[in-house]
Amino acid sequence: MATTTTRPTTTDRPRVRRGRWFAEVGWKYPVAAVVIVYAAFPLVYVLSAAVARTGTLTGSTELFRTFSTANFEALNASRFWTWGVNSLVVGGATAIGSVLMGAAAAYAFSRFSFRGRRGGLTALLIIQMFPQMLAFVSIFLLLLALGDVVPALGLNSTVALICVYLGGALGTNTFLMYGFFNTVPRELDEAARIDGATHAQIYWTIILRLVTPILAVVGLLSFIATFGEFILARVILTSPERWTLAVGMYGWVSQELNANWGLFAAGAVVAALPVLLLFLALQKYIVGGLTAGSVKG
């Protein structure tokens, strides 16, 4: 597609030129319109259902026919905000923890030479292939046993859920960061070391500042992944006041007969908006991280 069109040299026939323009470029605009409708229609629809007066997603087959904030007000009477806070806490803690632990490990693998370094990297690469959530049965059983000893690490504990997510952090993020850390010139840390800096000072004050973009990407991806994670959250969190948004909102619409779509639509708009905006604002950075091998959940 990068081939530039060789334009006719004698161009005294504008209609032909326009026809040619349409064949080359112009047709892409209507196609883009179709794609945009395809991509955005469900989102427009959920927005319309959220502001509709009827309490259901139903009957609102005419977009934006009515406008009311009733659905949003109904959120206050539900557990929505509790779940939202839970999701933020779990996602935030997991993101921060993942960034700290992944960056530290990547630093070690990138800067130190030690026995087992190569083996460790290979092991991480292999572990990365196996999604943690596949082991949800044994994670459930592990927490069942841990809960007898330390209730904070048992079932139905937010801390336990965060710990489980952090268990998957090293496997998922280290490689992404490792590659980035390798691009920071070693001369920088050597110069600092000659000046008398310790390894910790080099790490915290030099390296981390230079790799901030990748830290942001990993943190954000990890937050988004945690925000949408369902199976582990559902298995581990048993009481409704501990649920995350994914678990709670599933409950709103999973039963066909008493599904509350209006409430769901309003909740979906509120819950998705921050993630959506964050994603679009930082898409340049995220795309880099995604193409490096991370898959959003």
Next chain:
Amino acid sequence: MSTQATHAPAATGTGAPEPHARRWDGRGGGFLVKLALMALVNAVGVSVLWAAYAQGSWAIFAASLVLLVTADWVYVSRRALPLKYVLPGLAFLLVFQLFSMAYTGYVALTNYGTGHNATKEQAVDALLIQAERRVADSPSYPLTVVQRGDEVGFAIVDEGDVRVGSAEEPLADVPDASVDGRRVTAVPGWDVVPYTALISDTALQQRVVDLRVPVSDDADDGSIRTREGSTGQVYSSALVHDEAADTLTNTETGAVYRATDEGRFVSADGEALAVGWRVNVGLENFTRAFSDDTYSGPLLRITVWTFGFAIATVATSFLLGLVLALVFDDPRLRGRRVMRTLFILPYAFPAFLSALLWRGMLNANPDYGIVNQLFFLGTRIAWLDDPVLAKLAIIGVNLWLSFPYWFLVCTGALQSLPGDVMEAARIDGAGRWRTFRSITMPLLLVSTTPLLIASFAFNFNNFTLVYMLTGGGPRFTDTSATLGHTDILISMIYQLSGVAGGRADYGLASALSIVVFVIIGTISALAFRRTRRLEEVL
């Protein structure tokens, strides 16, 4: 977190310090932070150790001891430099990923699940308790709950004498206790719990209801229990455990239940007691998954569908993304940035919300489902209730969800194609199609193959989408298992495991998890051999 010996700042000595040099001071705030963190880790570690010791959970005790000692050694020693950075993540990785994977392998070889939940001793205790009956014609004693620290006991009034006991100590006379009618008001060494305090404390109520105070040292005499906290009766178990013979005998019917290798007590005429224990069953879970009629038929169909779904999803979304990238990666187009942002909207929207939203949009009733209403002229098409349509719906929704990812990836890959190669092709007279087929596509595939494999593996286990969109339905009609036409392996495991309620079969679920591990591992290993990514990164 500095523990290395600090060198003298380089810029001291003769003359003024070099202007660009930074002073590196050791042992500053960082050391204090490290000290505080280590103190916290040790405090948590020691309290976990203590709790594990008190509960007698030796496996947890040993594991936390090893972790704690390692952590202390790593952060005090100067020799474990790389570990100082790797250990935090490694510890979580070991416990919550590697251990749980290994434990999956172990559970897969056991009959762990409903009816086989515990150890043999716990199973015997549970059976004895289940068989407890109130001893016929036994008197009902006025009863008062007493407490000594954390220990709960009963004080009963037996013909004017006060007798006190707890779970560990059989009832014994306490001559100097004071009684007021039916209630004991004071017992030396114990605190009397007022009835009103008992009513308001549900946790205590549960402990009181569970408490059994032996009547005497002889277990056959039974024990005192209470239902409401103010009267106590003598209960004794209909079953008697003979440890030497490893049997349970029902004293009412005379039936003898013998312990079997399958983790149950079974009588001579084949009757099994309800509670069993965990035993190793070897590969039985695997053979059961592949040969038991309840599971093997669905397993085969679900495996085929899982592969079909993962392949179809990757293929359709990659193709759509690729076509869009080819079409819109064109510098002559205006507003490409806006287009791109609008194109990736589905991807930026949280996936679980999308799946649920589509579930509503695909509702069969056109009054409710907008897809039928707008695009199918109000016909009633049961998208999610027909085996074939439900599969199409899942692939279609996932196409909507993931084409933006491939659009982004392919756009990036196209833009990084070497310009000179393309130009050489053009000079050599290659047409557009020829250039695409022979140059663009091969180069594109080199950079996207690892992502295609990763996406395949991800969708192979895309539980969220399937569970939220169809819940695995519509149900298979020819099996009693709660499985359906759109279930993929991971949602099948979820249904069978019983972690969400219902009959639990952790052993079978773990065995199937192992199968999925093997499938994913094989595919990834093949992919790695092709892409040689290993050699690139190490």
